[in-house]
Amino acid sequence: MNIAVNSKRPVNLDLRTIKLPVTAYTSILHRISGVILFVAIAGLLWMLDTSLTSESGFEQIKSCLQNPLAKLVIWGILSALLYHLIAGVRHLVMDAGIGEGLESGKLGSQVVIVVSAIVIVLLGVWIW
């Protein structure tokens, strides 16, 4: 890299000082939810394993899910999952060439936020 050429070019990559558009928020949320899911997989697999091993394991998971804190954690994980899924569908739609423009991209992000919010609330209703 030739540093001398562009040494006077102003660089600002401090994300805290940049006003981010709505598309940036849905994008970073997609990544954050992905990392949350990566971490959560082990817990979900443990639940599946225990629930399939025996009748008592199944009941153990069932009673565990009655715990308010457990419900909150499951709600959090499933919210991340559904947000990731909905934002992912937007990616597939954009891959098809729809909603790639500046304005349509913003609209797509807003749709993702609204749909996710509705689904996450409905999910909470189902869990409680």
Added chain:
Amino acid sequence: MVTNVTNLSRSGLYDWMAQRVSAVVLAAYVLFLLGYLICNPGLTFADWHGLFSQSWMRIFSLLTLVSLSVHAWVGMWTISTDYLTPMALGKSATVVRFLFQAVCGLVMFVIFVWGVQILWGN
């Protein structure tokens, strides 16, 4: 400069496609399982165990497990190459990023083998 020597296929386009195809499988599995749980509020152990004893469910689950491994790897690889860079971490970036990717790969391998055990061991 972050090189792509560690990516899944040595081709960004192939990784991009693998990410999409695996995403569709994962979405189908998630929607199916959520739908199943919503439609069966009083689920019993026999129903639940019966579902996972079906051959088609085991095939669907294994397909999902493979897709999950691919999808998670491409996703975590993308994140590591975007954020664990020399700009963020200085000289140690390559070592940190490689270790992070190694841990992600190991975790996904363990998850995969464990998942196979769950599907065929119960």
